[in-house]
Amino acid sequence: MPVPRKVPAIPRKVPAVPGRVPAVPAQQRSRRVPAVTVQTAGWVTVRVPGRAAPAGAVAFGVKHTEGVSVAVLLRGRAEPEPVAGSGARWPLHEGTALRVSMSRASSELNDNKVRRGRSPRSSVGESSFPSADSGLLTVDLSPGISLDVDADQDGVVERNTPAVFQATWAWGPDGHGAIVLVSCDKEFPFIPPSDCDHEHVFSKEDLLDMAPMVLRTEGPQRLPRGYEIVLSVSVHDADKVGVFHVQSKAFLTSHSVLGRRKLFHVVPYPGGTAELDFFVEGLRFPDETFSGLVSIHVCPLETMAEGMPPSPIFTDTVLFRVAPWIMTPNILAPVTLFVCSLKDNYLFTKEIQSLVAKAGCGLKVCSGYANRGDRWMQDEIELGYTHAPHKSFPVVLDSPRERGTEQLPVKELLGPNFGYVHKEPLFEAAASLDSFGNTAVSPPVAVAGKEYPLGRILVGSSFPTAAGRRMTRLVRDFLFAQRVQAPVELYSDWLAVGNVSEFVTFVPTSDKKRFRMLLASPAACYRLFRDKQKEGQGEATMFKGKGTGGPLAVLSNDALAQQNQYVQRCIDWNRDILKQELGLLEEDIIDLPALFKLDKHGKAVPYFPNTVPMLVLAGELGIPKPFGPVAGGECCVERRLRELLEPLGLRCRFLEDVASYHGSLGEVRCGTGVWRRPFAFPWWHCTP
Secondary structure, X not given: OOOOXXXXXXXXXXXXXXXXXXXXXXXXXXXXXXXXXXXXXXXXXXXXXXXXXXXXXXXXXXXXXXXXXXXXXXXXXXXXXOOOOOOOOEEOOOOOEEEEEEOOOOOOOOOEEEEEEEEOOOOOOOOOOOOOXXXXXXXXXXXXXXXXXXXXXXXXXXXXXXXXXXXXXXXXXXXXXXXXXXXXXXXXXXXXXXXXXXXXXXXXXXXXXXXXXXXXXXXXXXXXXXXXXXXXXXXXXXXXXEEEEEEEOOOOEEEEEEEOOEOXXXXXXXXXXXXXXXXXXXXXXXXXXXXXXXXEEEEXXXXXXXXOOOEEOOOEEEEEEEOOOEEOXXXXXEEEEEEEOOOOOHHHHHHHXXXXXXXXXXXXXXXXXXXXXXXXXXXXXXXXXXXXXXXXXXXXXXXXXXOOHHHHHHHHHOEOOEEEXXXXXXXXXXXXXXXXXXXXXXXXXXXXXXXXXXXXXXXXXXXXXXXXOOOOHHHHHHHHHOXXXXXXXXXXXXXXXXXXXXXXXXXXXXXXXXXXXXXXXXXXXXXXXXXXXXXXXXXXXXXXXXXXXOHHHHHOOHHHHHHHHHHHHHHHHHHHHHHHHHOOOHHHEEEEEOOXXXXXXXXXXXXXXXXXXXXXXXXXXXXXXXXXXXXXXXXXXXXXXHHHHHHHOOEEXXXXXXXXXXXXXXXXXXXXXXXXXXXXXXXXXXXX
């Protein structure tokens, strides 16, 4: 007769420790294959009276092997276990039962037994012992199987972490859940294209990018016939995560077992107490169709009878979140500056060399072989990073624009511990708003009690009520899907190029606020020029002596004044959005003098070199030389910028970019890219 089993759930009392997942005893964590078995998460309850009890029996005794614990339940109350050899007996009352449990897994099949002895007289009720004659019950504790990951986010895979923390993910400093990186770098230069596209591991460095996952077993040396252990991933997740099994760490014998169209893997049972090492990598970053969460399952299967398909016994699940791509704001320290080398920017490059030397960062000049005549470094790439508890490395995001430098990130940046991701729309044509001059990221801010410790991404778009240019949906959705830098959409379509970097940027400061936001301001420029006119400098020379007059000529141009009133209204619209979405006050904003004019399409272009798209390298600022009105041997626009910025601990260096960049509607920032140090703050402590 089959043994009825009652396996009650054991309540888990887990102390709350901020940022850490507490361990619990092994009997509360491991999952077991139920044969005719006891589980470590509970016990088997066996009713004693029954049809199998012999005639005349009125009491019974219990003997068992060393690995078994037996409690006698009389009317639901447990009796103390007798001392060995005491010959203790219990009456065969209705409701009497045995509670059989084991503290560790069986080392072989049928290695533990419980024998019930009886005293003759009369039978009572019903017995569920399998043998009426011998009273013998064979008890096995089947193999313990647990799939463990770094659920407490400390870089270590601990034993016996509660299953609820392994199979769920929670944000915040008291959160939990495993994290996996997208292996988008390339350890070997001659193996195209990047690590996450391969089904083999080529070096130990590859494994360092991956999140460890351990399959732990405890049990007999071999499984009973008809059992097997299967590791699996869903069809939905198979293109988002890859799992490698490392068979030999010494010789790095490893291969892909899940992901890349591989949905399941039969795990060879190692026997006894063992650990199997697996390594997990992300295959793609979160996007519109992917939340970033992926699950991996281990499931023991049992074949009930010959010729029948195996059926699952239970499933142990672990959940990973793919680490996002994170942008770095100007306030973070620069590591390396990238600039393209061209025939007409040699002098500009020399000035850049001097600037980076003062800033103490590196310089990478990309030759014509890589840039193919395209000078707009910032428009092609945005440099950020990805981060997990076990690893962090920079990642370059390649824009969908294809104007010459499309091969530059692969040729010059992709390599060991430097990742690459490209977003290329299939059905939309890329426009100037898809350039990464149209993205910026604020420093960390707090808005109405909500913290944004990694800042907020700024994206330029068209006016809400009018048709116009917008960033390609694929790129926009990618930025929003990363979640940890909640984007803010601004109105930038009023500009000819249409990039937010033309009217807003941020600089670091050493005061309590830690930064200031800089905005282009025609109103500030008109105030400056009126001051110069009052000082008798209305005819001061502009544009290196090649302009059409000084401040007086600008102030007397009614058409230009109307155009700049329109531009100022566009900037003020964005000013209000930025104050609201970044929690800024007027004292956090600095207006830089700027002038614009409208082209034949009604879009704004700079009237003189725009100083807002500057290069920020710690306290060193590389500012486009504005060539404003010169009086007393000094440009009044440069003087005003020094008055505004240098008291904040910043140093202004004005770079001439008229021939190399400004003449093509770009400035210093547009022609450079900066790799910066990542945030020290762990993104998983955010609360999106």
